Amino acid sequence: MTFRIRAAHDGDLQPLYEMAKLTGGGFTNLPADRKSLRAKLERSHQAFARIDDGTLTDETFVLVLENVETGDVRGTCQLFTHVGQRFPFYSYRLGNLTQHSKELSRTFRADMLSLSTDLEGCSEVGGLFLHPGERAGGLGMLLARSRYLFIAQHRARFADRILAELRGVIDEAGGSPFWDGLAGRFFGMNFQDADHFNAIHGHQFIADLFPKHPIYTAMLSESARAAIGLPHPSGRAAMRMLENEGFAFENYVDIFDGGPTMTAKTDRVRAICEAKRDTVAAVDGDGGDQALVATGTLAEFRCAYGAVQVGDGGITIDEACADAIDVRPGDAVVHVGRI
Known part of the structure; x- marks a missing residue:
């Protein structure tokens, strides 16, 4: 059985929608919403139609994994050329503050989460989803690495730094311990609703309502602290693949579920420099x-x-x-x- 990666077209809307319903939440780039998926396909069509390869601008490319024999679409992945242009691209940056008390003869080290737009202007690889029935034979690797060959073919349309967000810890009920322990207290909405809203309407509501001051992690619940920087169990293999390509975790985490954001210099990504x-x-x-x-x-x-x-x-x-x-x-x- 042979599979190939190709550009998505309008006829892929239904299989993309069916796969989106299988993600289990926390998958912002593949919302189970036909209107949003149709809009994403339209943006992708515009990006594929622009033949000027010398300009870096805000574009989205959607690719799909197709069974050559049957024509069935069994996976998808996406590339974003310049994040933070239409909507602010927010992350939490995990840092620390060390203070010393002479009177107590003690040094205190506090971990903090600071709202950041440091990663604006990067390119992003994301939206990778493989149908559960095809998770064998290296098809996830084919989806992931095909994106880097696409970048190699169109290098001028991508930034010098690239990121990948991994889905964070999601509980059995579809909730996020990180969201419940931090952002949910400011928004009055559960994780599923916030994640769905973000997938459809973008990040501006975060700028409007998120606290701008650093958050001391000691003030969070134990479950929220434990989720910081951890990928969803289903994303551990994806994290290893990213590390093998040269991506590293540099203390940036997703503001919704606390999952790790991996970054790399584009020209040092293994599949790009070895192509x-x-x-x-x-x-x-x-x-x-x-x-x-x-x-x-x-x-x-x-x-x-x-x-x-x-x-x-x-x-x-x-x-x-x-x-x-x-x-x-x-x-x-x-x-x-x-x-």
Whole structure:
């Protein structure tokens, strides 16, 4: 069974909606709301249609994972080129304050959360969701790493720093201990309602109502403190993948669920700096090294796993990969080894 990554189109609205209903909440970039998803697809269409690759502006690209044999959409991922342009991009920055008392001969160290827009202007990779029925065979890795090959193909449209937000701890009832212990006290709404509102209407309500002064973590409940910087159990593998690509946790956390925000220098992301550009010299089934192989730009971008042999005159790839991304000898591709 062969899968490929391609640009999303209007016909993908229903499968995207069905997948959004499976996320379990806390997944802002894939809201279970048809109107919001349709608007996201429209923004993506506009981004794919802009052929000027030399300008960095606020754009969204939506990609999907497609079963080549059936045409079924079984996963999705997104890229945001310049966050914080339409709405402020807020994070909490975890820091500390150390104070010393001579009279008590004691030093006190207090951890604090400060509302921050430090990450405005970054690019973001997000919105990755793989259908539960396909969580095998490295398809999550295909979704994740295809984004970096897309960036490599359109480097001028992305910032020099890139981030990825991981969903935080969500309890069995769909609530967030972090939200309940902090922001929920100021908003008078539960986590699910706030998360849904944010997904549809953006972050401005945060600027209007969030406390602007640092929050001492000692004032939070134990469950809220324990959730700071922890990914949802289902996101641990995603966190390891990000770390393998060169992302690091630099004490930024999501203001809704306290999940970690990972950051990296764009040109140091492993899949981007290791990507190779080649010409297809031949197509056959004699094996080779497993790799991600991508071709095309913008709406014609396609990516799939393939067996690659590197030669003096270009690369040889297997037939299934060539068919999935529709390349023949003489076509240009970009590829990176599978990890």
